[in-house]
Every structure is written in C-alpha cells, then in structure tokens.
Amino acid sequence: MDNKRELIFKATEKIIASKGLQGLSMQQIANEAGVAAGTIYRYFKDKDELIGELRKNVLRVVASHILKDSGEGTLEQRFIRVWFNIVDFGRQRTPANLSYEQYIHLPGIDSDPHQTFENATFSELHVLFEEGKDAGVFHSLQNKTLFAISLEPAVALGRNIRRGQLKYDKAELELACSLCWQTINKQDNQIKLSNLTNKERSGQ
Amino acid sequence: MDNKRELIFKATEKIIASKGLQGLSMQQIANEAGVAAGTIYRYFKDKDELIGELRKNVLRVVASHILKDSGEGTLEQRFIRVWFNIVDFGRQRTPANLSYEQYIHLPGIDSDPHQTFENATFSELHVLFEEGKDAGVFHSLQNKTLFAISLEPAVALGRNIRRGQLKYDKAELELACSLCWQTINKQDNQIKLSNLTNKERSGQ
Amino acid sequence: MDNKRELIFKATEKIIASKGLQGLSMQQIANEAGVAAGTIYRYFKDKDELIGELRKNVLRVVASHILKDSGEGTLEQRFIRVWFNIVDFGRQRTPANLSYEQYIHLPGIDSDPHQTFENATFSELHVLFEEGKDAGVFHSLQNKTLFAISLEPAVALGRNIRRGQLKYDKAELELACSLCWQTINKQDNQIKLSNLTNKERSGQ
Amino acid sequence: MDNKRELIFKATEKIIASKGLQGLSMQQIANEAGVAAGTIYRYFKDKDELIGELRKNVLRVVASHILKDSGEGTLEQRFIRVWFNIVDFGRQRTPANLSYEQYIHLPGIDSDPHQTFENATFSELHVLFEEGKDAGVFHSLQNKTLFAISLEPAVALGRNIRRGQLKYDKAELELACSLCWQTINKQDNQIKLSNLTNKERSGQ
DNA sequence: TATGAATGAGTTTTCATTCAT
DNA sequence: CATGAATGAAAACTCATTCAT
Known part of the structure; x- marks a missing residue:
C-alpha cells in the first residue's frame, strides 16, 4: 500500500512541472499531497532522495x-x-x-x-x-x-x-x-x- | 563605468556554471565578485532581476x-x-x-x-x-x-x-x-x- | 510481568550511557528495546515520566x-x-x-x-x-x-x-x-x- | 566591539544555568539576548560551536x-x-x-x-x-x-x-x-x- | 495490549533584503 | 556610492505523541 508514497511523488512532480525545481519546498509538497510535512520523511530520507527517486521515476x-x-x-x-x-x-x-x-x-x-x-x-x-x-x-x-x-x-x-x-x-x-x-x-x-x-x- | 556591474555578472555566471541555479546565494556572489552584499542592490533591483539580466546577457x-x-x-x-x-x-x-x-x-x-x-x-x-x-x-x-x-x-x-x-x-x-x-x-x-x-x- | 517495561528501561539506560540525554528519542528507545514507539506510552505517561522513573531506578x-x-x-x-x-x-x-x-x-x-x-x-x-x-x-x-x-x-x-x-x-x-x-x-x-x-x- | 557576541554568550549562559542544556533553543537565546535568531550565526558557525565556545569561556x-x-x-x-x-x-x-x-x-x-x-x-x-x-x-x-x-x-x-x-x-x-x-x-x-x-x- | 503510520509544532539553519554608518 | 551587520521569514528536518487497526 504505497499510497502515500505515490501521493507525494505525484505532488512533487506536479510542482516541479509548474514552478520548477527552484520553488520547491517540502511544505508545498505536503500541502499538495494532502499529508503532513513530517510524513514525507517516512518515505524519503531527505529532499535529495525524494528528488533523486523522482528523477529515476520520471x-x-x-x-x-x-x-x-x-x-x-x-x-x-x-x-x-x-x-x-x-x-x-x-x-x-x-x-x-x-x-x-x-x-x-x-x-x-x-x-x-x-x-x-x-x-x-x-x-x-x-x-x-x-x-x-x-x-x-x-x-x-x-x-x-x-x-x-x-x-x-x-x-x-x-x-x-x-x-x-x-x-x-x-x-x-x-x-x-x-x-x-x-x-x-x-x-x-x-x-x-x-x-x-x-x-x-x-x-x- | 559599469565595472562593479560586470564584476557581479561574471561572478554570478561562474557560480551558476559550477553549482547551478540551486546553490546560488547573494552572499556567494558578493564574495566571488569582491563586493559587499548590499552593493549588488545598487545595480540590480533584486535577485530575480540579476538572474533575468544575466539570462539575456548569456x-x-x-x-x-x-x-x-x-x-x-x-x-x-x-x-x-x-x-x-x-x-x-x-x-x-x-x-x-x-x-x-x-x-x-x-x-x-x-x-x-x-x-x-x-x-x-x-x-x-x-x-x-x-x-x-x-x-x-x-x-x-x-x-x-x-x-x-x-x-x-x-x-x-x-x-x-x-x-x-x-x-x-x-x-x-x-x-x-x-x-x-x-x-x-x-x-x-x-x-x-x-x-x-x-x-x-x-x-x- | 513487567517484561516490556524492563526492556524499555534497559534500552533507555544504554542510550543515555553512550550518547547522553541530548540525543535521546522515543523512536531510538523503541528500536533498542525492540518494541513499537507507541508501546512505551502504555508503561510511561510521557518521556518525562520515563526519564524520572529511570533516574530513581539508577x-x-x-x-x-x-x-x-x-x-x-x-x-x-x-x-x-x-x-x-x-x-x-x-x-x-x-x-x-x-x-x-x-x-x-x-x-x-x-x-x-x-x-x-x-x-x-x-x-x-x-x-x-x-x-x-x-x-x-x-x-x-x-x-x-x-x-x-x-x-x-x-x-x-x-x-x-x-x-x-x-x-x-x-x-x-x-x-x-x-x-x-x-x-x-x-x-x-x-x-x-x-x-x-x-x-x-x-x-x- | 564584540558587543553582540557577548550578549549572546551571556544569554546562553543564563538559559543553561536555569533550564539546563536540554531546554536550549537558538530562538530562546535570540530572545534572551535581544537579537534576531539569524544574528547568532554571524558570530558562531552553529549551535555546537556556540556551546563549545561557551564551555571554554565558563x-x-x-x-x-x-x-x-x-x-x-x-x-x-x-x-x-x-x-x-x-x-x-x-x-x-x-x-x-x-x-x-x-x-x-x-x-x-x-x-x-x-x-x-x-x-x-x-x-x-x-x-x-x-x-x-x-x-x-x-x-x-x-x-x-x-x-x-x-x-x-x-x-x-x-x-x-x-x-x-x-x-x-x-x-x-x-x-x-x-x-x-x-x-x-x-x-x-x-x-x-x-x-x-x-x-x-x-x-x- | 501492541503496533507503527501519521501528525504538526518546534528545532536549527539559510538567505534575500534593508539600512545606519 | 559602498559597506556589512542585522533582520526575520522561510526552509529542511526532528520528534513526542496520538490513534485507527
């Protein structure tokens, strides 16, 4: 049930698509994904890992x-x-x-x-x-x-x-x-x- | 006598070339250019303008x-x-x-x-x-x-x-x-x- | 049958001994004790009580x-x-x-x-x-x-x-x-x- | 004129004296010292350095x-x-x-x-x-x-x-x-x- | 009873920008 | 004009605690 993980992924992708990598904060991702900021860290060690995983996925x-x-x-x-x-x-x-x-x-x-x-x-x-x-x-x-x-x-x-x-x-x-x-x-x-x-x- | 402006330009370009737009702080630019951080604002309204001007220049x-x-x-x-x-x-x-x-x-x-x-x-x-x-x-x-x-x-x-x-x-x-x-x-x-x-x- | 409680005690003591009171998280204790984080709260009201009890025990x-x-x-x-x-x-x-x-x-x-x-x-x-x-x-x-x-x-x-x-x-x-x-x-x-x-x- | 530095030092010492090292946040120090949180970082690389310097001073x-x-x-x-x-x-x-x-x-x-x-x-x-x-x-x-x-x-x-x-x-x-x-x-x-x-x- | 995913307030730290000198 | 100390908002990240299962 990688539901949350997928949610975070999609949210991140969406923000990057519209605002680029510059304007990308963990809080924004959390808001877009509808989860708490801390939740992201259950699925990804840190921002770098999230970006890296997303890159591979994309x-x-x-x-x-x-x-x-x-x-x-x-x-x-x-x-x-x-x-x-x-x-x-x-x-x-x-x-x-x-x-x-x-x-x-x-x-x-x-x-x-x-x-x-x-x-x-x-x-x-x-x-x-x-x-x-x-x-x-x-x-x-x-x-x-x-x-x-x-x-x-x-x-x-x-x-x-x-x-x-x-x-x-x-x-x-x-x-x-x-x-x-x-x-x-x-x-x-x-x-x-x-x-x-x-x-x-x-x-x- | 756009000496300082040119200095800031070159410094910014150099940093972007090596570290990308992500890791780009006004302090870094100031250090690289050999001017005070505040000085940059004499020549550019804000960071966005500096980046924008640089984009055109490049x-x-x-x-x-x-x-x-x-x-x-x-x-x-x-x-x-x-x-x-x-x-x-x-x-x-x-x-x-x-x-x-x-x-x-x-x-x-x-x-x-x-x-x-x-x-x-x-x-x-x-x-x-x-x-x-x-x-x-x-x-x-x-x-x-x-x-x-x-x-x-x-x-x-x-x-x-x-x-x-x-x-x-x-x-x-x-x-x-x-x-x-x-x-x-x-x-x-x-x-x-x-x-x-x-x-x-x-x-x- | 205070087995779990003892486990939590020993785990906490061990971490404090090696890393001090600063770097002491409930998650760490749970890992070291081999229980879930939530379980600690069955035996101790909160972190303060755990520390307090441990102090007396020590x-x-x-x-x-x-x-x-x-x-x-x-x-x-x-x-x-x-x-x-x-x-x-x-x-x-x-x-x-x-x-x-x-x-x-x-x-x-x-x-x-x-x-x-x-x-x-x-x-x-x-x-x-x-x-x-x-x-x-x-x-x-x-x-x-x-x-x-x-x-x-x-x-x-x-x-x-x-x-x-x-x-x-x-x-x-x-x-x-x-x-x-x-x-x-x-x-x-x-x-x-x-x-x-x-x-x-x-x-x- | 190490005025600010001294201010930060005294504030930190005071908080440690009353609440210990546990309850010590950079924001608290800033408030106590009457400076902005960011200011502390002009004088100390990070919290560790501040604590370390203070230790020597004490x-x-x-x-x-x-x-x-x-x-x-x-x-x-x-x-x-x-x-x-x-x-x-x-x-x-x-x-x-x-x-x-x-x-x-x-x-x-x-x-x-x-x-x-x-x-x-x-x-x-x-x-x-x-x-x-x-x-x-x-x-x-x-x-x-x-x-x-x-x-x-x-x-x-x-x-x-x-x-x-x-x-x-x-x-x-x-x-x-x-x-x-x-x-x-x-x-x-x-x-x-x-x-x-x-x-x-x-x-x- | 036990779990562990989820929370969100709180922490440290960075950094664009301002302003007194 | 130029400086750089100071700011404070916002960033990344942590963690005690809760609660549905």
Whole structure:
C-alpha cells in the first residue's frame, strides 16, 4: 500500500512541472499531497532522495512512452514509431514531461550512477541503432551521434509545439520524420508512405 | 563605468556554471565578485532581476559565438560555419555555455518577453533559413522545424562531447554536418568537400 | 510481568550511557528495546515520566552497589568497604554508572521529591556516620560534610580512573582510603593494615 | 566591539544555568539576548560551536575564581585560599557556576582537546601540588589524587550549600578545610589558626 | 495490549533584503 | 556610492505523541 508514497511523488512532480525545481519546498509538497510535512520523511530520507527517486521515476515514464511498441515491425516502422512517440510525448503538458525537462540539464547529471541508469533505461534505442548498423542500413556512427541527427530533432519539435513556438502541422512533421529517417540511412531510402500514414498514432 | 556591474555578472555566471541555479546565494556572489552584499542592490533591483539580466546577457554571448561569420559566403558555407560554431561552443566548459544550459529549460521561458528577446537575438538564423527557402534550396518548412532537423543535432553533439558521452571525432562530425545539410535541402545537394576542409576552424 | 517495561528501561539506560540525554528519542528507545514507539506510552505517561522513573531506578542500582556489605563489621571495615565500593563502581563503564552521571547535575535535582528519595536510598550511609559520631570517633560534623571530605574523594577517583585521567594504582588508592579514614576521625586512628589487605575485593 | 557576541554568550549562559542544556533553543537565546535568531550565526558557525565556545569561556571564568591569589604566600596559605575560593564560588547561583555543572559530566568530555584545554586552564593547581611534593610536604601521589582527597571535598561542600542540602557554617567549613590540608600532608601539620582566621575572605 | 503510520509544532539553519554608518 | 551587520521569514528536518487497526 504505497499510497502515500505515490501521493507525494505525484505532488512533487506536479510542482516541479509548474514552478520548477527552484520553488520547491517540502511544505508545498505536503500541502499538495494532502499529508503532513513530517510524513514525507517516512518515505524519503531527505529532499535529495525524494528528488533523486523522482528523477529515476520520471526517466522510466519517459522511456515507457518513447519506447512504446519500439520492438515490432521493420527497422523503418520502429524508427517512425519512436520518432513520433518522442514528438507526441514532448508535446504534452504532463507533469512527467515538464519535470523531465527540469532534470536533464542539472549539474551533476554527467555523474556515473546517473549515466548508467539512463543508459539502461534507454537500452532499446541502442538495440535499434545497432541493428540498423549491423544490417548495413545506417551510417557507421556512434549511437549518440545517430540519436543526435535523427531523434534529437523530434525532441526539439515536440518541445517547440508544446511551448507554442511552432504550430502543429501533421504534414510538416511527417516530412521532418522522413528526412530524419533518410539522414541516418546510407542509401537514399525514401520512407514508405504507408508506414507514415497507416499508423494508429493519434494526431492532434 | 559599469565595472562593479560586470564584476557581479561574471561572478554570478561562474557560480551558476559550477553549482547551478540551486546553490546560488547573494552572499556567494558578493564574495566571488569582491563586493559587499548590499552593493549588488545598487545595480540590480533584486535577485530575480540579476538572474533575468544575466539570462539575456548569456543569450547574447551564445548568439555571438553561434553567429560568428554567419553572414559571409555561400548558403552552404554559412550553414557549415554555424553548425560547427554550435558544436564548438557547446563543447566548451565556459561559464557562458554551462550557465546557458541552466537557463533554457527553466519554467517561464515560454513567456512573451523572453521569446521576443530570443527571436531578436537569433534573427540572423531566421535570415539564413529564409534565404534558403526563397532560393528554393531548403524545404518549405517553418524555421523552427528547419532548426530542429539541421542544427539541433549540432547542439546535442556539442553537449554530448562536453559531457564525455561521445568522443570527439572530426570525421564523424563532418559526416554528421553534411547529413544535416542534406536534410534541409530539397535536392540531394552533397556538400562540397572544400567547404568542409578548407575552413579555418580549430578542431580539437 | 513487567517484561516490556524492563526492556524499555534497559534500552533507555544504554542510550543515555553512550550518547547522553541530548540525543535521546522515543523512536531510538523503541528500536533498542525492540518494541513499537507507541508501546512505551502504555508503561510511561510521557518521556518525562520515563526519564524520572529511570533516574530513581539508577539511583537504586547505584545505592545497591555502593552499600554492598556496608552493614557488617567494625566501623572501619564498613567505611573501607563503602569507600572501595564507590571507587570500583565509579570505574565501571556500565550503563548504570554512565547514565547516573548524566542525571546528578541536571537542573531540578534540588527539588524536594528528588531529595527525599535520594536521602531514603542512601540512608545507610547516614546510619554509618551517625554511629561514628555517637561512638565519639568521627568529628561532629553534618553528615553531608563528612561525606564530602571522606567519600567524595572516592567518587572523584573512580571517575578519573574511568575517564583515563588517572592510572589505576592499588597502593595509591589504599593510601588515599586510609587518609580519608583518618580525616573524619577525631583521634589519629591509623587504619589497620589487615582491614585494607584482607578484603575480598577484586582489584583490577 | 564584540558587543553582540557577548550578549549572546551571556544569554546562553543564563538559559543553561536555569533550564539546563536540554531546554536550549537558538530562538530562546535570540530572545534572551535581544537579537534576531539569524544574528547568532554571524558570530558562531552553529549551535555546537556556540556551546563549545561557551564551555571554554565558563571554564576560564571558573579558573579565574578558583585560582584567585593562588600564587602568593606559603603553601598552606595558598591551599587555604584555593580551598575557600572553590567553596565560595560553588555556593554562588551565578550563571557561570550553574552552567559549569551542566558541562562537566557531558559525554565526550574525556576527548583530547577538551582535556588539554582543561589542564592548561588549571595548570596553576598542578604547580601548587608539584611544589608541595618537591618540598617533601605532600604525599607522593598523582596530582589528580591529591585534588580528589583535598579539594574535591570543597567542590562538594560548595555545591551542597548552594543546593540547600547543607547549612552554611563557618566553623564547620574551617574544620573541614584544615582536615583537607592535613590529609595531603605527610607529617601531621596542623593548620596555623592565623592562616584560617586572618583571611580577608568574605564569609556569608 | 501492541503496533507503527501519521501528525504538526518546534528545532536549527539559510538567505534575500534593508539600512545606519 | 559602498559597506556589512542585522533582520526575520522561510526552509529542511526532528520528534513526542496520538490513534485507527
């Protein structure tokens, strides 16, 4: 019955999403969660642990959205699915997404335990890239580089749409996606239209 | 004679770069700047204003690095220059770069004044993309989208290298750059090798 | 069946002995005693009562050690026995002794109920002194004064040895004891060697 | 101008004297001293440092009272003076005396830095005992032992009087003092009456 | 009777801000 | 203009005590 713990988690995530990590007090969390301040300390040693646990949790949630159905179908189908998963998740104003963005650029993020956890959580992406390279389809680049040129655009697009800096345009996104796909392909593999259109993705 | 103001600016930037926005006290800034705590209030209404001003300043510094020589030469040459400017700046562990990353994902970033300022600062990029589209060379996409698919990768690559998550590899970066160039081009415009190699950029 | 109560007592004594009265939480006591925190309140109204009861208990334990065999033999033999009982008990690092020292100098010690209890507990000492005075052997001084000049030294010596500020030296202690004996005697009653040496006390 | 620091010191001493170390909050100290809570932290790193500094200070005050005029006159005169200094100081209900008693039996008191400081502060007593032994007048015992048998009684008597457990009786004290003097003397050196009576001590 | 989760008042400590010098 | 001592509100955290189970 991790009811209270979950309550505290959700409350913290919500506050971080709206006010950032700066304006985050234990009292606020307690109020939002509807528990006493002292109660938080039954579930988390201190604020640092709470933030740390939340970070891991958020990362898991992000990964589960991003990697949804990422194992089925052809390489191309899997790529497209992940690409749009990223955009769709990034567009959302969910606490998970908003608080995620608070974490990733924090100092200390490059420390070993964080990196290890992050790599493990997103290991399926590595699998995808490795398979593409083994099949001789993708460029022989480091996975981080492949991510940077093909999926980082999706991250940016989702964020821009959410922030209202870019208007949502299905056709534009599909073009962007196919360009990203081509960019990591050795040969000029045009994306099959059917893969783009026959998805069951929920457009806006 | 904005000597003191500059001192305070640099001190703040330095602390943010190393410890983040969390652990940032006015006393620390005063110590680092070599002034009295009260003095800061002669130059800035309060902490928020100081942070806000610094944010703008950092943005200007970033822009000046990113846009260096971005107006000279062919479209292709200008793109390559900006692309590598971004990577090279992102690789650095300078206070400007490190504190920049602290700012960009802060809540409140999508407020109007910030957006307006940001757009103005990076207007040259818009010029570049508009020219490309007008010349019928670039895809007819919104500028933010063009940025996302062609330059956001450079941002990510620079950051990854700085964090030690990606090893610096000149050849790999040049391939990545040419792929980013192709991705925004309507026709399959291969990058001219001379443009990549004859640059006066200082590789690592 | 005061099993739980005894458990709580011992646990409290142990913690006080090692960490003092400062760092003493009900949770700690509960953990050490192996009971739930709430259980303590079945046996003691509140923390104050627990501490108070413990104080009395410790006093009883101290008295039982100090007054061991204090009723048998000549005045001289009884004095020597008490004197060494005090030193020997004071030297020990037992919870009873260590927690005793935490109590004696607490404010509120001079309140009536405490005094009455203390006097009752150590009444045998009063008997000893009264008998000495009645027999015309001891100086006609108040009992507290007799204690101060003849037994307080034993208290101090035991404490010093325990704290490592004085090295244990049997001969030195025996000399000190005989000097303390002489000091309360009207006539120059040298202690009989046999009384010092034929004891069954276990020296270090 | 250590005005504030002194204010905080006195306030803390006063509270410790009346309520002990237990009931000692920074807020209380601030109130008593008439400063803001935060001000305390300009003068002391944290509560521990404040307590520690106070302890040293109290020890110095105690020493200055105890050792008053302890260097002048014959061995006997010096002993008598110290003996009565101890009783007279111990009888007082001054914050210095009362808070002193709170400190001496705290756990951690036997740590090296504390011991070193204490020995240095009371070094004059060691000188007194050493001189007595060198002159062949005092028993060849460790200084701590000499203190225990001759001066510890004075400590106890002062405390007892203050607590109302012993009524003040000049004649009784003078007898006690002379007995203490004899107890550390090898030969049966009766105290010279003139030394006892011609003192300028202020009896109650 | 026993439990231990929950409480919330109280504790220590920090820090943006003010203001007399 | 510049200082830095002082402030006091607010933060993180503790803990004696209660109460539903």
